[in-house]
Every structure is written in C-alpha cells, then in structure tokens.
Amino acid sequence: MASYVYILKCSDGSLYTGYTVDLDKRLKTHKAGKASKYTATRLPVEMVFSEKCLDKSDALKKEYFIKTLTRDNKLKLINKKKSLQDLYEAYLIKKSKK
Numbered sequence: 001m002a003s004y005v006y007i008l009k010c011s012d013g014s015l016y017t018g019y020t021v022d023l024d025k026r027l028k029t030h031k032a033g034k035a036s037k038y039t040a041t042r043l044p045v046e047m048v049f050s051e052k053c054l055d056k057s058d059a060l061k062k063e064y065f066i067k068t069l070t071r072d073n074k075l076k077l078i079n080k081k082k083s084l085q086d087l088y089e090a091y092l093i094k095k096s097k098k
Contacts (some may be wrong), residue, residue: 010042
C-alpha cells in the first residue's frame, strides 16, 4: 500500500510534517481540527508538500528526516528548489564525514 509524507503550512506560518496512506482524507481531518493537537490550534492549514513513498516504513523515515531539516531547507523543499533526495544525500555525505 502506498504511503505519503507531507508538510502542512499552519495559519501562524509554522510547518507540520506527517505521513498518511490517504492524503485527501488526512487533510480533511486536519482541517476539521481532529488530526493533531498541534494543527488543531493553528487552523486553517494548507498542504504545501507531499511525496509518494514506497511503503509505511519509507514514509516514516522520510517524515523523521524532514523533521530534522532546518526551516530554510524545508522551504527549499516546498518551493521545489531542492528535492527530498538531494537533501537526504547531502545529509548522508555530511554524516559520513563525522
């Protein structure tokens, strides 16, 4: 079953990252204030990024990785100035030099 990783932009400008198997249903749940305490207090929300993943495990790994990114890199990802793969490869290179 396909899974997705996504980023929402909240009304206060903050970014929320999550994963799901159904993007439309998850966005509706967020917009209804029922998906997470974080987004429920920052409505309305807008989906600004999503990527299809191989499976749930892949989606969870990508969700964790996105959460480690700086806000600047998240914005580059959202604005398609960097791909998730490019950012991940740079992370692996940096990590291997330590």
